[in-house]
Amino acid sequence: MTTIVMTGASTGIGRGAAQDLMTGPDVRLIAGGRSKPPVGAEFLRLDLTSLASVHEFAVAVREALGDTSIDVLVLNAGTQFGDAKHRTKDGFETTFAANHLAHYLLLRLLMPCLSIGAIVIVTTSNLHDPNTNPVAPPEHADARLLAEGKVEANDPPSLRAGVRAYASSKLCNILTAESLASSDFARERRLRVIAFNPGFTPGTKLTRNQSPLFRLPFSIVTRVMSAFRRLNTIASGGHLLADLALGRITPPQGRLYASQVRRELQWPDPSAMARDEAVQTKLWRDSAELVGLPEGP
Numbered sequence: 001m002t003t004i005v006m007t008g009a010s011t012g013i014g015r016g017a018a019q020d021l022m023t024g025p026d027v028r029l030i031a032g033g034r035s036k037p038p039v040g041a042e043f044l045r046l047d048l049t050s051l052a053s054v055h056e057f058a059v060a061v062r063e064a065l066g067d068t069s070i071d072v073l074v075l076n077a078g079t080q081f082g083d084a085k086h087r088t089k090d091g092f093e094t095t096f097a098a099n100h101l102a103h104y105l106l107l108r109l110l111m112p113c114l115s116i117g118a119i120v121i122v123t124t125s126n127l128h129d130p131n132t133n134p135v136a137p138p139e140h141a142d143a144r145l146l147a148e149g150k151v152e153a154n155d156p157p158s159l160r161a162g163v164r165a166y167a168s169s170k171l172c173n174i175l176t177a178e179s180l181a182s183s184d185f186a187r188e189r190r191l192r193v194i195a196f197n198p199g200f201t202p203g204t205k206l207t208r209n210q211s212p213l214f215r216l217p218f219s220i221v222t223r224v225m226s227a228f229r230r231l232n233t234i235a236s237g238g239h240l241l242a243d244l245a246l247g248r249i250t251p252p253q254g255r256l257y258a259s260q261v262r263r264e265l266q267w268p269d270p271s272a273m274a275r276d277e278a279v280q281t282k283l284w285r286d287s288a289e290l291v292g293l294p295e296g297p
């Protein structure tokens with residue numbers, strides 16, 4: 001039996017992956033979310049905009065596991081807004097809190113439950129990289145500033161602050177994956193850590209919190225692009241994510257960043273900031289402080 005714990009399995013790429021995962025033999029999928037995953041998965045409530053909910057979910061997962069362990073942990077859920085003004089009940093900027101901080105806390109709480117040789121996948125985005133996102137790349141990965149919604153030096157923030165908040169949170173996702181991968185804990189447990197970029201994938205619900213003023217031109221541009229380019233699809237991203245999760249695809253030696261480009265998997269270097277060990281270490285430490293945990297492994 002392969003036990004998989006996953007976030008973001010209710011819609012989009014994650015739902016595609018969950019459906020694919022459950023076609024495999026002897027798979028137990030425990031999905032955390034606000035709305036239900038595909039039939040066949042076990043559903044436990046999780047709202048990533050609340051650290052208390054993350055704690056409750058982790059307790060429920062441990063109860064569900066009993067004396068078994070997690071073979072695959074997929075931190076896939078994600079959200080974005082038109083600005084960086086939204087705040088969670090905990091007082092953090094919502095994009096950063098849901099995409100990074102809640103997943104960081106969940107990872108830390110579930111790390112002791114990971115089996116030897118477990119696979120950990122964090123869904124990131126190529127928007128984390130100035131080379132593939134020249135419009136609104138992250139300016140920094142300072143957790144305390146991001147938690148306050150200070151995603152850019154501009155004051156007042158620019159019209160691109162929402163995209164930058166999202167890109168910054170996705171940078172935090174890949175920095176977290178890098179930190180975990182290089183930890184003694186990962187070496188001792190022989191973890192395989194992957195930061196997965198599904199690439200631009202139309203048709204998901206990711207832009208649901210954006211204003212109609214964003215969504216309308218976005219859908220027109222997407223339609224025009226799809227006439228000329230082989231765009232990624234929910235199915236292609238879902239298959240890839242499932243293949244990575246079940247170990248049907250093995251990362252090349254020393255590679256961690258799995259990036260889908262035109263429905264093909266590539267293993268490029270992530271951005272320079274994502275590879276910066278000092279930035280990785282600081283984000284891990286500051287995130288621990290923000291969620292009230294010791295620095296830990």
Ligand SMILES: NC(=O)c1ccc[n+]([C@@H]2O[C@H](COP(=O)([O-])OP(=O)(O)OC[C@H]3O[C@@H](n4cnc5c(N)ncnc54)[C@H](OP(=O)(O)O)[C@@H]3O)[C@@H](O)[C@H]2O)c1
Pocket residue numbers: 007008009010011012013014032033034035036046047048049076077078079098123124125126197198199200201202204205206207
């Ligand atoms: N689509 C793209 O172009 C693209 C490109 C690069 C990376 N990505 C990444 O791919 C991942 C999946 O995105 P998608 O495009 O498939 O979008 P999506 O259809 O909106 O799926 C997002 C998932 O995240 C969950 N989620 C959002 N906020 C949550 C919260 N507060 N608590 C619990 N779950 C929450 C949603 O569940 P609910 O039903 O509860 O809302 C849903 O299952 C995300 O990490 C995204 O950043 C997407």
